[in-house]
Amino acid sequence: MSNRIIPLLTVLAALFAVWYLAAALMNASLQRDLFANNDNKSYTTGDLINSSLNMERPKLPAPHQIASELYKLVIATPPSSKRGLVFHARITLEETLIGFAIGAALGIGLAVLIVSIPLLEHSLMPWIVASQTVPIIALAPMIVVILNQFDIGGMTPKAAIAAYLSFFPITVGMTKGFRSPDPLQLDLMRTYSATSAQVLTKLRAPASLPFFFASMRIGVAAALVGAVVAEVTKSEDGGLGARLLAGSYYGQTVQIWAALFMAAALSGILVALIDGIGRLTLKRWAFLT
Amino acid sequence: MATKLNTIEIDDVSLTFPTSDGPVQALSGVSLDIVKGEFVSFIGPSGCGKTTLLRAIADLEAPTSGAIRVNGMSPQEARLKRAYGYVFQAPALYPWRTVASNIALPLEIMGVGKAERRNRVERGLELVNLKGFGAKFPWQLSGGMQQRASIARALSFDPELLLMDEPFGALDEIVRDMLNQQLLQLWDKTGKTVLFVTHSIPEAVFLYTRIVVMSPRPGRIHEVIDCRFPRNRTLDIRETPEFLDVAHRVRLGLRAGHSYDV
Numbered sequence: 141m142s143n144r145i146i147p148l149l150t151v152l153a154a155l156f157a158v159w160y161l162a163a164a165l166m167n168a169s170l171q172r173d174l175f176a177n178n179d180n181k182s183y184t185t186g187d188l189i190n191s192s193l194n195m196e197r198p199k200l201p202a203p204h205q206i207a208s209e210l211y212k213l214v215i216a217t218p219p220s221s222k223r224g225l226v227f228h229a230r231i232t233l234e235e236t237l238i239g240f241a242i243g244a245a246l247g248i249g250l251a252v253l254i255v256s257i258p259l260l261e262h263s264l265m266p267w268i269v270a271s272q273t274v275p276i277i278a279l280a281p282m283i284v285v286i287l288n289q290f291d292i293g294g295m296t297p298k299a300a301i302a303a304y305l306s307f308f309p310i311t312v313g314m315t316k317g318f319r320s321p322d323p324l325q326l327d328l329m330r331t332y333s334a335t336s337a338q339v340l341t342k343l344r345a346p347a348s349l350p351f352f353f354a355s356m357r358i359g360v361a362a363a364l365v366g367a368v369v370a371e372v373t374k375s376e377d378g379g380l381g382a383r384l385l386a387g388s389y390y391g392q393t394v395q396i397w398a399a400l401f402m403a404a405a406l407s408g409i410l411v412a413l414i415d416g417i418g419r420l421t422l423k424r425w426a427f428l429t
Numbered sequence: 430m431a432t433k434l435n436t437i438e439i440d441d442v443s444l445t446f447p448t449s450d451g452p453v454q455a456l457s458g459v460s461l462d463i464v465k466g467e468f469v470s471f472i473g474p475s476g477c478g479k480t481t482l483l484r485a486i487a488d489l490e491a492p493t494s495g496a497i498r499v500n501g502m503s504p505q506e507a508r509l510k511r512a513y514g515y516v517f518q519a520p521a522l523y524p525w526r527t528v529a530s531n532i533a534l535p536l537e538i539m540g541v542g543k544a545e546r547r548n549r550v551e552r553g554l555e556l557v558n559l560k561g562f563g564a565k566f567p568w569q570l571s572g573g574m575q576q577r578a579s580i581a582r583a584l585s586f587d588p589e590l591l592l593m594d595e596p597f598g599a600l601d602e603i604v605r606d607m608l609n610q611q612l613l614q615l616w617d618k619t620g621k622t623v624l625f626v627t628h629s630i631p632e633a634v635f636l637y638t639r640i641v642v643m644s645p646r647p648g649r650i651h652e653v654i655d656c657r658f659p660r661n662r663t664l665d666i667r668e669t670p671e672f673l674d675v676a677h678r679v680r681l682g683l684r685a686g687h688s689y690d691v
Contacts, residue, residue, distance in 0.1 A: 324521040327489055331515040332538045333508055342534065346525045 156203055160193065163202045167192035170199060201394045209398040222378065225402045231379040232367050233406060235295055239302020240363035246303065247310025247359065254311070255318040255344065256336055272308045276301065276366065280373040298374060302366035309358040317351025318344040353418030360410045368403055380406075435498075436590060436622045437463040437486060442495035443647075444481055455481040456492070457647035465589075468616055468623045470633040471641045472679060478648020479626045483594050486624070487515050499590070511539060513590040514583030518598055520575040522567040522582075529554070529563030532582045539586055553581035556615065573604040580612075584619075591623045597632070609635055610664055617660050630683075634676045635667060642682035652682040 171192045175183050183191075193202040201209075210225070217224030250268065254261050280301050287297040321343050329339045371381025380403045387396035444456040456478040463469055471479040484490040486497055488504035499507035507513065514535075522531045529550045536546045554560050557577040567575055576596055583591060597605040609632060616623055627633050633640050637656050644651040654675060658666055666672050 322521075324517050324519055325523065327517070328515070328521050329538075330489060331487055331508065331513070332535045333511060334538045338538050342538065343523070346523070349525070 159200075159203055163198065163200045164189050164192050166200045167195055167198045171195060196394075197391050198393055201397050205394050206397045206401060209394045210401060213398055214402070225380070225383070225398065228378050228380050228383050228399070229402050229406055231295075231377065232364070232371065232381065232403065235298045235302055235367040235370065235379065236360070236364045236406075236410070238295065238299035239304075239366055240306050240360050242299065242303035243306030243359055243363055244310055244356065247307040247355070248314050250307070250311045251314035251318055252340065254315050256340065261315075268308065268311055271304070276305060276369050279304070280370055284370075284374050294377065298367055298370035298379075301370035301373075302363040305366035305369075306359040306363035309362055310355045313351050313355030313358065314348060317348025317355070320351060321347045350418075350422060353414060353422070356418075357411045357414045360414060361407050364403065364407045364410065435462045436465045436467075436500060437461075437624075438496075438498040439463075439482075439486070440496045440498075442482075442485065442492045442497060444478070444485060444490060445493045454647035456485070457649045459495070459648070459650055461641065461650060461653070463622065463624070465622055466620050468613075468625065468636060468638045469641060470637040470639070471624065471626045471643060472628060472630065472633040472683070473643030473648075473651075474645055474683065475628065476645040476648070477643040478645070479643050480594050481648065482643075483592050483624060483626050487513060487592055489515075511535075511586060512588060513592050514586070514588040516576075516580055516583045516591070516593040516596040518595045520567065520572075520579040522575055522578060524567055526567075527563065528559065528565050528567065528570065528578045531567065531578060532563075532585050535582060535586045541586075549585050550581075553585050556584065557581045558611065571604075573600050573608060576600065577608065577611075580615075584615075584621075589621060591621050593623065593625045595626050595628065598628070605629075605632065606664060612636065613660075613662065630676050630679050631667060634672060634679060635662070635664070640675070640679055642679055644683070644685075651685065652678075654678055654682070 168188060171188060174191075174195075175181075175188075192198070194205065195201075198205070213223070213225040217226070219226040219230075221227060250264065254264060283301055283304070284297045287293070287300065318340070325343060325347070326339070329343055334342070367379070368381040368384070371377075371379035372385050373381075375382035375385050380399045383399035384396055387393070387399060439459055439461045442456055442459045443454065445452045445454050459478070459482060471482065473479050481490055485492050486499060486504055488508040497504050500510075500512055502510065502512070522528070523534065526534065532550045532553045533546045536549060541549070550563060554563055557580050559574060559577055559581065562570065562574065562578075567578070570578065576599075580593075580596065597608050600608070612623075613636060625633075625636055627636075637654075639656060640654040641650055642652040642654065643649065656675070657671070
């Protein structure tokens with residue numbers, strides 16, 4: 141155990157060192173101007189560094205500033221308060237999960253179609269790939285506007301954008317997974333004159349299970365990115381994306397970074413959850429031995 | 430010709446594979462009739478088309494010309510009627526299923542009820558000496574046991590015809606001897622028609638009622654040798670002069686079929 145933790149801590153320490161150094165260097169000129177404005181000419185280098193790392197609106201906040209901001213917004217603020225991050229994280233989580241559910245269903249459905257109907261691979265796949273080459277930032281406002289035409293507002297457009305980003309890796313991963321059985325295993329099904337539905341349920345689906353969990357973890361992370369991007373576009377209901385937007389409006393860099401870390405933590409938790417379920421399931425199914 | 434008695438009729442079958450290097454002729458003018466209850470061994474060097482022939486009978490490949498009849502039907506009709514069980518070179522057990530549930534797989538697909546499935550799996554496990562291993566997963570079994578499980582799977586729905594493609598090729602000789610003996614007893618007990626592809630001369634000679642010696646480029650039948658050993662033979666026959674004589678004839682046949690490209 142310890143020979144895994146030591147390298148991890150070393151990297152973490154190096155990261156912090158670089159971060160503090162960068163924060164001091166990037167904020168120093170800003171802080172120097174601030175001292176000049178206040179007619180403070182007798183500051184030492186130590187004062188400068190110390191102040192650079194504790195500015196209210198730094199170019200790059202120091203790690204401890206983000207940590208204390210997170211503490212203030214996550215633990216010290218009641219979860220129901222709009223000022224706290226828990227409130228906004230819940231909105232993002234909800235959109236992510238709804239979008240992910242739609243994306244997973246769509247992704248798996250498309251993969252089933254592509255594997256079952258060979259013609260579809262060449263007719264459908266280019267469009268699926270093309271759909272992902274359009275920048276989501278450009279597409280998100282259009283989705284919001286179009287859905288608004290049909291009186292669909294609230295969470296749905298944001299979940300739709302999350303689904304848009306998450307179905308693609310799932311389609312690609314599951315297509316690969318459904319194709320993973322070797323020729324012998326497929327020949328076997330043929331000798332039994334199995335229907336293609338039977339081949340799917342008794343061979344392709346179980347064989348794709350490792351691919352399923354790999355697809356899901358990428359899909360859920362993509363859904364979260366989609367939800368955050370959607371919230372930047374449609375920020376009136378809040379969410380971590382709305383916090384990012386508000387932070388950048390008012391130059392609240394510490395707030396931006398806190399929201400960023402919250403989003404990263406959320407993504408990490410979701411991925412870890414899927415990994416955990418995957419490991420338990422695959423172990424039971426004797427894949428990991 | 431008493432067509433009713435022939436389980437398999439192969440009439441002037443040729444099969445060409447298109448490859449990037451141009452077409453490869455895997456089979457050329459192969460004709461053979463196989464009577465119900467026979468144990469026919471196919472032997473030949475790699476590339477002689479013995480596996481291709483078996484796959485064509487199983488409707489896993491389509492002949493380019495000529496005709497194959499299985500129980501008087503086309504291979505496709507026979508496959509759709511589930512006329513044969515196929516044992517591959519590798520066990521091809523599904524790793525997420527237990528041994529018992531692997532053996533039950535064809536039964537599940539064919540819509541056999543749960544109670545009947547359990548009965549047949551139990552019988553199948555007994556038949557291949559795997560009693561008590563039903564709840565194990567394939568990776569918990571040795572290679573020989575896995576291949577036995579795959580034989581039980583092929584027999585689970587009681588097909589009249591058993592097609593075996595080098596089923597023991599990956600196993601060591603000691604295990605192979607034992608399985609050969611068991612297979613022979615199984616054949617004697619069930620009276621099934623068995624087509625057995627191998628590249629081992631002792632295996633082919635031990636197991637057959639007829640040996641079909643094939644030669645490569647293009648794959649064709651070089652010689653058919655008839656057998657006079659009793660059905661319930663044991664491994665001891667391999668020490669007899671008759672056995673060595675047949676083995677010698679097979680070896681000569683293989684060499685003659687090869688001579689032009691030495």
